[in-house]
Amino acid sequence: MCLAVPAKVTEINGFLAKVEIYGNTREVGIRLVPDVQVGDWVLIHAGFALEKIDEERARETLKILEEMAELVEREEAGA
Numbered sequence: 261m262c263l264a265v266p267a268k269v270t271e272i273n274g275f276l277a278k279v280e281i282y283g284n285t286r287e288v289g290i291r292l293v294p295d296v297q298v299g300d301w302v303l304i305h306a307g308f309a310l311e312k313i314d315e316e317r318a319r320e321t322l323k324i325l326e327e328m329a330e331l332v333e334r335e336e337a338g339a
Contacts, residue, residue, distance in 0.1 A: 264303035264310055265325065266318035269296055279304060282322075 267279035267286070277323045279302065289308045290296050301318035302309035313321075 262305060264305040266301055266313060266321050267304050267309075268318070269298050269300045269302060269309075272296070272298055275300075277309065279309070 265281060267281040267288070269277050269290075270280050270285065271278040272290070275289060275291050276287055277296065278285050279288055281304070286304070286307075288302075290302075291308075292310050293302055293309045296302060296309060297313055301313050301315055303311045303313055303314050
């Protein structure tokens with residue numbers, strides 16, 4: 261299963277951008293999303309921004325991912 265994760269763009273330098281996800285900063289390629297700007301939300305996968313998304317969708321997706329992580333933790337704790 262492949263998973264793209266929402267991240268907020270904090271800095272742009274050419275075809276690279278710094279994004280923040282869960283308090284961590286990563287550098288990703290933005291060639292696939294040429295109109296991205298600082299403050300935008302993007303879906304990232306394998307070191308690349310794949311798509312620009314709105315903040316509501318980003319926050320909903322992050323919430324779902326957090327809920328999934330909690331379920332896995334509970335399941336592993338009970339195993």
